[in-house]
Amino acid sequence: MKPIEELYNQLTEPKNIVITFHQKPDADAMGSGLGLYHFLIQLGHNVTVISPTNWAAFLNWMPDAKKVIDFDAARANAVNKLTEAEWIFCLDFNTLSRTKNMESELASSSAIKILIDHHKEPQIEAFDYGISKPDKSSTAEMVYDFIVGSGNDNKINIEIAQCLYAGVMTDTGSFKFDSTTPSVHLMVARLMQTGFDHSKVHEHLFENFLENRYRFFGNTLLNRMEIFYEYNTALIVIPQQDLIKYEIKTGDTEGLVNFPLSIRGIKLAAIIIDRGDERKSSFRSKGDFDVNLFARKYFNGGGHFHAAGGRNIEPLDEVVRKFKTAMRENKSILE
Ligand code: 5GP
Ligand code: MN
Numbered sequence: 089m090k091p092i093e094e095l096y097n098q099l100t101e102p103k104n105i106v107i108t109f110h111q112k113p114d115a116d117a118m119g120s121g122l123g124l125y126h127f128l129i130q131l132g133h134n135v136t137v138i139s140p141t142n143w144a145a146f147l148n149w150m151p152d153a154k155k156v157i158d159f160d161a162a163r164a165n166a167v168n169k170l171t172e173a174e175w176i177f178c179l180d181f182n183t184l185s186r187t188k189n190m191e192s193e194l195a196s197s198s199a200i201k202i203l204i205d206h207h208k209e210p211q212i213e214a215f216d217y218g219i220s221k222p223d224k225s226s227t228a229e230m231v232y233d234f235i236v237g238s239g240n241d242n243k244i245n246i247e248i249a250q251c252l253y254a255g256v257m258t259d260t261g262s263f264k265f266d267s268t269t270p271s272v273h274l275m276v277a278r279l280m281q282t283g284f285d286h287s288k289v290h291e292h293l294f295e296n297f298l299e300n301r302y303r304f305f306g307n308t309l310l311n312r313m314e315i316f317y318e319y320n321t322a323l324i325v326i327p328q329q330d331l332i333k334y335e336i337k338t339g340d341t342e343g344l345v346n347f348p349l350s351i352r353g354i355k356l357a358a359i360i361i362d363r364g365d366e367r368k369s370s371f372r373s374k375g376d377f378d379v380n381l382f383a384r385k386y387f388n389g390g391g392h393f394h395a396a397g398g399r400n401i402e403p404l405d406e407v408v409r410k411f412k413t414a415m416r417e418n419k420s421i422l423e
Contacts, residue, residue, distance in 0.1 A: 089212040092202065092219045096238040102132040106173040106199070109227075110181035111140040111188040112338060115293060117180040118147045118156075119255030120204070120227040124177060125152065126247040127235050136169040140190040144339020149292040150254065151247040159190050166190075173199040180227040182207035182390070184214050204230045207390065208380060222392070225267040228255025232275050241278075249279040254289050262290075265394070297340070304334035305344060313348060319415050319422045320355040322348030325408055328362040345370045355422055356382075358411060362404040369407070370397045377421055386414040 107124055109117035121137050128135045137156045147153060159166040170176070176199045178184075184191045194201070195214070203210060203218030206227055210220040224230050232252050235244060253276065260268045263276075280286065313324045324344065330336070341361060349357035349372045356379070357372045369387050371379035372395055379396040383389035387410075389398025400407045415422070 089203065089210075089215045089218045089220075092204070092217050092234065093237065095202065095217055099131055099238055099240075102134065103174045104169075104172045105133045105135045105175045105177065106169055107135065107137045107177045107179065108140065108187060108190065108194070109179040110186040111190075113139050113141075113143045113147070113180075114342070115147060115258040116226045116228055116255035118143060118150060118153070119251040119253075119258075120179045120231045121177075121251075122150050122152060122156070123228060123248045123251035123255065124179065124204075124231045124234075126245065126251065127231075127240065127243055130243050130245075131240075136173075138166050138169060138190070140187040142338050144342065145337065146293055146296050146339055147254075150251050167193060170194075170197055170199070173197070175200050175202060177202050177204065178215065178218075179204050179231070180207075181205060182210040182220065184211060204234060206230060207392070209390070223267070225265070225269065225272050226256045226259035228252040228259065229272060229275060231255075232279075244278065244282060246282045246284045249282040249284045250289060253279050253284065253286060254293060257286075257289065258293065300334045301336070301340045304330065304336055304340070305347075307334070308344065309347060315348070315351065315354070316415065317353070319419060320353050321415050321422060322351060322354050322357045323408075323411060323415075324348060324357075324359040325404065326359065326361040327404060328364050331361070331363070345372050349374065356415070360404065360407055360411065367400045367402065367404055367407040368397065369400070369411075371395070377418070382414065382418070386410060 105128055107121045109121050125135050125137050138159055139156050140159045142158050157166045170193050178201055182205055184194050200216045203215040204227055205220050206222055206224040208222045315322050345357050345359045348354055355374050355377050360367055360369045371383055373379045378393050380391050380393055383391055383396035383398040387398025391397055
């Protein structure tokens with residue numbers, strides 16, 4: 089993987105470009121994708137954003153979110169765009185497997201693949217150019233660095249600002265996590281100079297849910313959460329029937345894992361959701377417990393030190409058993 093800076097002088101030649109990111113994109117994936125889109129179209133490129141799967145409705149306010157192609161739902165169109173692409177930007181993921189059903193299309197594509205990501209241990213042989221910085225707050229911040237680094241600060245408009253703000257704000261837990269460096273605040277200051285309404289972005293992302301999501305949260309916290317005080321650990325297990333009963337859609341479970349993490353003394357919070365085709369887990373930690381390692385070792389996953397996730401194909405009760413065994417094995421770090 090060659091340094092991304094080597095592409096700066098090729099940015100002025102118009103190209104067919106695809107931008108993609110990890111499956112079930114969060115605000116950082118979608119925000120960095122659309123932020124980059126609004127930058128590249130100003131340079132005259134023909135740009136298509138492809139999401140490997142569907143996404144949460146609370147991301148649809150982002151400018152031109154309606155133009156994003158869902159690979160799962162419109163495969164022929166997406167494959168066509170991938171075939172025509174000369175460059176493919178891969179954002180907010182470290183391994184091609186994070187693009188789920190798109191993995192083989194990406195792996196076999198002859199386009200130049202460019203990584204911009206902040207997860208540890210990137211699969212560098214899969215990318216031609218790129219930048220991987222696990223200490224960065226968000227991929228949105230890295231897209232900002234790319235725009236500024238390539239000498240295009242003057243291209244930062246209100247569309248770019250809204251998208252990148254959404255990414256950096258959510259990935260820093262509203263500017264709370266350790267990753268919130270002075271550069272993050274300097275970037276936000278620059279974005280705010282465009283005059284976008286930052287309160288509106290918070291409203292779109294956090295105050296736009298349906299009643300059923302809170303009924304579901306209530307039931308989950310009352311009936312589906314177990315606390316293991318001797319391990320300073322909390323576990324939420326969601327059977328598929330709950331998702332059906334409360335009409336839970338993509339994105340509705342985001343943030344749920346933070347509730348048990350805010351219980352006094354809890355160092356590790358986990359949620360395991362039976363999505364039907366797979367068991368999706370999310371892990372959050374405080375202090376010296378590394379959930380990236382934990383997710384890698386036991387749950388085919390990864391992420392960051394304090395926030396990670398994984399996927400399993402085994403049945404729910406087996407994944408739960410696996411979690412409890414893993415928790416016991418880590419007692420000395422969790423105590
Ligand atoms: P979340 O729990 O919100 O889905 O994800 C938390 C963090 O872990 C994110 O940085 C995300 O990219 C990463 N992550 C979530 N699921 C997986 C997974 O299945 N594999 C890997 N490698 N990372 C994941
Ligand atoms: Mn991210």
